[in-house]
Amino acid sequence: RKEVEQDPGPFNVPEGATVAFNCTYSNSASQSFFWYRQDCRKEPKLLMSVYSSGNEDGRFTAQLNRASQYISLLIRDSKLSDSATYLCVVRARGGSYIPTFGRGTSLIVHP
Amino acid sequence: GAVVSQHPSRVICKSGTSVKIECRSLDFQATTMFWYRQFPKQSLMLMATSNEGSKATYEQGVEKDKFLINHASLTLSTLTVTSAHPEDSSFYICSAPQGLRVTDTQYFGPGTRLTVL
Numbered sequence: 001r002k003e004v005e006q007d008p009g010p011f012n013v014p015e016g017a018t019v020a021f022n023c024t025y026s027n028s029a030s031q032s033f034f035w036y037r038q039d040c041r042k043e044p045k046l047l048m049s050v051y052s053s054g055n056e057d058g059r060f061t062a063q064l065n066r067a068s069q070y071i072s073l074l075i076r077d078s079k080l081s082d083s084a085t086y087l088c089v090v091r092a093r094g095g096s097y098i099p100t101f102g103r104g105t106s107l108i109v110h111p
Numbered sequence: 112g113a114v115v116s117q118h119p120s121r122v123i124c125k126s127g128t129s130v131k132i133e134c135r136s137l138d139f140q141a142t143t144m145f146w147y148r149q150f151p152k153q154s155l156m157l158m159a160t161s162n163e164g165s166k167a168t169y170e171q172g173v174e175k176d177k178f179l180i181n182h183a184s185l186t187l188s189t190l191t192v193t194s195a196h197p198e199d200s201s202f203y204i205c206s207a208p209q210g211l212r213v214t215d216t217q218y219f220g221p222g223t224r225l226t227v228l
Contacts, residue, residue, distance in 0.1 A: 031213045031214065032213050032214040034216070034217075041202070041224075042221070042222070043204050043219040043220060043221050043222045044155070044204075044219050045219070046216055046217075046218070049214070049216065087154075087155070089217070091213050091214075091217075092213070093213050097208065097212075097213040098145065098157065098160060099145070099206075099208075099217055101154055101155045101157075102154070103153075103154035104154055
């Protein structure tokens, strides 16, 4: 079983739609959680950190469920520019806190 | 936010040559940097953890003699692909956490696209 799992998609949605991605992790020692966005042929860029109480940044809402070991990302009012791959990243205590990546979920927002 | 640079952004080389890729943290010090490789439509694969002042830690299956890593200072790590072959063609990305806490954000360099002919 992979340490961090995501549905690769693609999620194909119209502009204005609400879309949600989930990510599950297997390491119960995981301490910090992030969502990154990666555009085609570019490096990943931090979208938002995920806090225990859940957090929101504009149209984006992230949630963490430690008991079930998953995190989620909700995008409201999708824009064409939201089309990208969304990567779930988990870091656990110990060593160099090596971040573990999911394989990413592809989102395509169409007119 | 913190910035990580990589150089070169793109390189095309002949089979058998060596290629050096530099990763720099521009406004913070990084005792640890990570090197990843990404093939088309694949996820990021961690190759190694670069540690300032000590040897790099390689992931299983990554040849340390082929992918030489040197973390010369708190702001610079280099990856040298020795005797490159076409199968080494990939997108190489470095990253550095901004601090030593597990919650610190990790910043990525813009990547180096390597094509070996």
